[in-house]
Amino acid sequence: MYANHNFLSLILLIAINLLFAIITYQLILSNSDIKGSGIPQVEGQLAGEIDYKWLPVFIKKFIGGVLSISSGLFLGREGPSIQLGATLAQGIAKITHKIGVDRKIMISGGAAAGLSAAFNAPIASTLFVLEEIYHNFSTLVWTVALSAAVASNFVSTAIFGKTPVLHMQYFHVIPLHIYPYLIGLGIFLGLFGKMYEFFTINISKWYAKIKFLPQWIFSIIPFLLVIPIEMFVPKVSGGGSTLVLMIAKQSPLISILLFYFVLRFIFSTISYGTGTPGGIFLPMLSLGAILGALYAKALINFNLMPSYLFVNFIIVSMSAYFACISKSPFTAILLITEMVGSLQNLMALSFVTLVAYVVSDLMNSKPIYDEMLNNLLSPQKQSNLGGLFTINYSVFVGCKIDGKMVKEITWPKDTILSSIGRNDEKIIPNGSTVIKAGDNLKISTNYNNRGYVHYFMDKLVTNS
Structure with a gap:
C-alpha cells in the first residue's frame, strides 16, 4: 500500500x-x-x-x-x-x-x-x-x-487456532426445489474445469516454444506483474482464501466477479507455468468460488433463487470445481466440509460435485496431477536395466482386466505376474487364471522400467 x-x-x-x-x-x-x-x-x-x-x-x-x-x-x-x-x-x-x-x-x-x-x-x-x-x-x-x-x-x-480456513456465516440449507439449478451449476463448473486443466497443463509447453527469450525472463514476469495487482487490488492476490471470504461477505456485482475470475485465471496459470514453487490447490478452490458466485448472482438477478443462498453456492462450487479437475470427488467433498466447518451442505456438495465430475469425464478429462507427473516424466527414457523391482496393484471393479484370463491380457513388456492375492490366499497364476475385482497383483520388473510399467498397469487395473 x-x-x-x-x-x-x-x-x-x-x-x-x-x-x-x-x-x-x-x-x-x-x-x-x-x-x-x-x-x-x-x-x-x-x-x-x-x-x-x-x-x-x-x-x-x-x-x-x-x-x-x-x-x-x-x-x-x-x-x-x-x-x-x-x-x-x-x-x-x-x-x-x-x-x-x-x-x-x-x-x-x-x-x-x-x-x-x-x-x-x-x-x-x-x-x-x-x-x-x-x-x-x-x-x-x-x-x-x-x-x-x-x-x-x-x-x-x-x-x-481452531477456526476453519474458509469459515463462512450462513444459516440456510439449499432446499430441494433449487436442485435443478444445481445441475446447471455442475455442468457450468465442469466446462470451466476442463478449460483450467487445458491451460495449466500446456502453459509450460507454450513458454518453451518462445525461443527468442531466455527462460529466466519467464520466472521474473510473475514477480513483476503481481506488484500492480497488490497495489490496486491486494485482496485478489495470493492463494485466494482471503478473496473467497471477501466475496462471501460482500456479494460483489457480476462485473466485479468477472474481473476477479479473468485476473485470477490468467495470472494463476502464468504463475504456475514458470515452475515457481507453489500449489494450485487453493487457486482452484478460489476460481470455483468465483464461478459459483457468478452463477448464483445470475439466478438471484433473474429472481430464480433467494439471495440468502449466495454463500451456499460458493461453498458447493469449490468442491465441484476441485473434483472435476483433480478427479478426486471424495476428497473434494470432505475437504470443503472441513475447511468451511459445517456439514449442512453435504447433500448439495455431493450432488454438484458428482454432476461436475460426470461432465469432466464426458470430456475425457484426466486427473491434473497425473498429467503433471506425465509431463515431468516425458523427457526421461525408460530403460530395461537395473535391479528387480516389485509393484503391487489392486484390481478395480469393471476395469479392463476384470473377469479376463491372464493369457487374454496384454501385459507391459519385461514384466512377470508373480502372484495374485485373493482374500487370504496367494495364487500362483497360469494362462487360464481369471483375474477378479479385488485381486492384488504382484508385478515384477527391472527397477528402471518401473515408471513405464506403472502407467501401463494403471490403465489396466483402474477405471480411468
Whole structure:
C-alpha cells in the first residue's frame, strides 16, 4: 500500500521482488525437483518413478515456496506443504533405515500431515493420499496417514487456532426445489474445469516454444506483474482464501466477479507455468468460488433463487470445481466440509460435485496431477536395466482386466505376474487364471522400467 503514494517504496518493492525471483530461479536450476506444486513429485516417488535426496529438496522447496507465496503470486501453500511433509518423512525413513513398503508408508503419512497442517483438514488429507496418490484404500496406508494427519492438525490448531480456513456465516440449507439449478451449476463448473486443466497443463509447453527469450525472463514476469495487482487490488492476490471470504461477505456485482475470475485465471496459470514453487490447490478452490458466485448472482438477478443462498453456492462450487479437475470427488467433498466447518451442505456438495465430475469425464478429462507427473516424466527414457523391482496393484471393479484370463491380457513388456492375492490366499497364476475385482497383483520388473510399467498397469487395473 505504501508504494501507491511513495515512489521510493515502489522501487524498493520492485527490487525485493526481483531478488526473490532471482533466488527462486537459481533454486529451481540447482534442483528441478522443487518445481511447481510438489504433488506430482510425491506421486512419482511413491509410484517408484522419481527419487531424490531429501535434505536439499526440503531446504530449497521451503525457501522457494516462502519467497513465491509471500510475494503474492497466485499460488497455494498446500502443494509445497505436501511435498515438505513427504520429504521430511523420507528423511526420517532414511535415518531410521526404513526401506521398501515401510518407507513408502512413512512418505504417505508425511504427505497427509503436510496437507492437514495447511488446511486443518485431517480426514480430507488422509483421503487425498488414498484417492489421488494411491487410487486405492490400503489399510496400512490409511491408518498411518490418518494418524499423521491428526497429529499434524493437533499441532497446527494449537498454534494457529481452531477456526476453519474458509469459515463462512450462513444459516440456510439449499432446499430441494433449487436442485435443478444445481445441475446447471455442475455442468457450468465442469466446462470451466476442463478449460483450467487445458491451460495449466500446456502453459509450460507454450513458454518453451518462445525461443527468442531466455527462460529466466519467464520466472521474473510473475514477480513483476503481481506488484500492480497488490497495489490496486491486494485482496485478489495470493492463494485466494482471503478473496473467497471477501466475496462471501460482500456479494460483489457480476462485473466485479468477472474481473476477479479473468485476473485470477490468467495470472494463476502464468504463475504456475514458470515452475515457481507453489500449489494450485487453493487457486482452484478460489476460481470455483468465483464461478459459483457468478452463477448464483445470475439466478438471484433473474429472481430464480433467494439471495440468502449466495454463500451456499460458493461453498458447493469449490468442491465441484476441485473434483472435476483433480478427479478426486471424495476428497473434494470432505475437504470443503472441513475447511468451511459445517456439514449442512453435504447433500448439495455431493450432488454438484458428482454432476461436475460426470461432465469432466464426458470430456475425457484426466486427473491434473497425473498429467503433471506425465509431463515431468516425458523427457526421461525408460530403460530395461537395473535391479528387480516389485509393484503391487489392486484390481478395480469393471476395469479392463476384470473377469479376463491372464493369457487374454496384454501385459507391459519385461514384466512377470508373480502372484495374485485373493482374500487370504496367494495364487500362483497360469494362462487360464481369471483375474477378479479385488485381486492384488504382484508385478515384477527391472527397477528402471518401473515408471513405464506403472502407467501401463494403471490403465489396466483402474477405471480411468
